[in-house]
Amino acid sequence: MIVRDEPPDGVAVSISRLLAQLREWGYPVGLTAAASATIAGASPIMSSPPPPPTTVPVPHRWVTSRSRLVDEQYPCPRGTGCYFMVRLLSVEIDSEQKWLRFNLVTESMGNVDVYLDSPDQTAFVMDEKGRQYPLADAKGLSPDTPVRVAARGSSRFTLVFPLAPDMRSLRYEATVAYRCAPPGCGASPNHVERVRIRRDVPISLAEFR
Numbered sequence: 001m002i003v004r005d006e007p008p009d010g011v012a013v014s015i016s017r018l019l020a021q022l023r024e025w026g027y028p029v030g031l032t033a034a035a036s037a038t039i040a041g042a043s044p045i046m047s048s049p050p051p052p053p054t055t056v057p058v059p060h061r062w063v064t065s066r067s068r069l070v071d072e073q074y075p076c077p078r079g080t081g082c083y084f085m086v087r088l089l090s091v092e093i094d095s096e097q098k099w100l101r102f103n104l105v106t107e108s109m110g111n112v113d114v115y116l117d118s119p120d121q122t123a124f125v126m127d128e129k130g131r132q133y134p135l136a137d138a139k140g141l142s143p144d145t146p147v148r149v150a151a152r153g154s155s156r157f158t159l160v161f162p163l164a165p166d167m168r169s170l171r172y173e174a175t176v177a178y179r180c181a182p183p184g185c186g187a188s189p190n191h192v193e194r195v196r197i198r199r200d201v202p203i204s205l206a207e208f209r
Contacts (some may be wrong), residue, residue, distance in 0.1 A: 061095040065103075065208040074195045084108055084176065084195045087154060091170070091208045093163060099136070100125065102159040102172070104197075106149060112178040113146035114155070117194055123174040125161050129200055133161045148181060169202040 067090040074084045088105035104123065106114065116123055116138060123135040137160040140147035149155045159174075179192045 014024075019190040038054075062092040062101055063095065063209075065092040066088045067103075068203070068207060072199070073196070084114075084197075086197060090206060091202075091203075093205075097165070098163055100133075100161045100163045100170075102161060104157040104159070105154055106147075106157060106176075107152070107154045108149045108178065110151065111151045111183065112149050113143075113176040113181045114157075114176055115140050115143055115146040115147055115172050116121065116157075117175040117177040119174075123159065125168045125170045125172045126168045127164060131162070131164065136160045136162060143177075143179075146179075149178075165202060167205065170205045171199050173198040 007126045046088050067088045070086050072086045072088070077129050085107040086104055087107055088103075092101040092103070093103070097098050110115070116135075119135050119138060123138070126132070127133070127135045137156045139145075139156075149158060174197050176195045176197055177192050178195070179190060
């Protein structure tokens with residue numbers, strides 16, 4: 001299954017991994033695949049989980065979390081010299097320990113409207129076992145509901161993910177799109193840049209408690 005298509009490159013998931021993931025979600029699977037059946041260059045993780053329910057039961061009670069100074073800078077494409085910065089990170093767990101609330105404090109060099117690009121496919125966290133947890137709810141989901149970040153100012157994304165009972169650490173990835181917001185848009189007010197925010201080094205959940 002092709003999960004990302006950005007010519008000339010693409011990412012695919014092998015059929016054996018798809019079957020294993022469907023069984024983990026509890027879906028009946030009658031199709032089988034040989035153990036040796038693989039696809040060269042296939043992604044080691046699922047990037048397109050089943051869509052979340054229409055109404056996600058996001059809780060209102062969260063356990064207070066510490067913040068972690070991240071200071072991760074993501075250059076804009078094509079060497080423009082600007083940047084999109086993730087400054088702080090905090091991860092909260094709801095009182096029933098079923099959800100993660102993932103808070104990213106972001107900064108930008110210019111006035112921009114920021115939103116998640118294809119959030120159902122490109123925003124997720126992973127635990128220490130490589131299991132992927134898809135986005136369930138967020139602020140700033142689409143170009144119609146972006147987050148405004150003032151020049152050299154900051155704003156916050158709030159993302160919610162499912163929490164497994166045995167989850168001890170996490171990694172994350174999301175594709176953030178941003179476009180110029182008045183004033184100072186120049187000749188290309190509708191130009192959109194995309195930044196892939198990714199952390200491959202696991203962060204222990206214990207650091208936030």
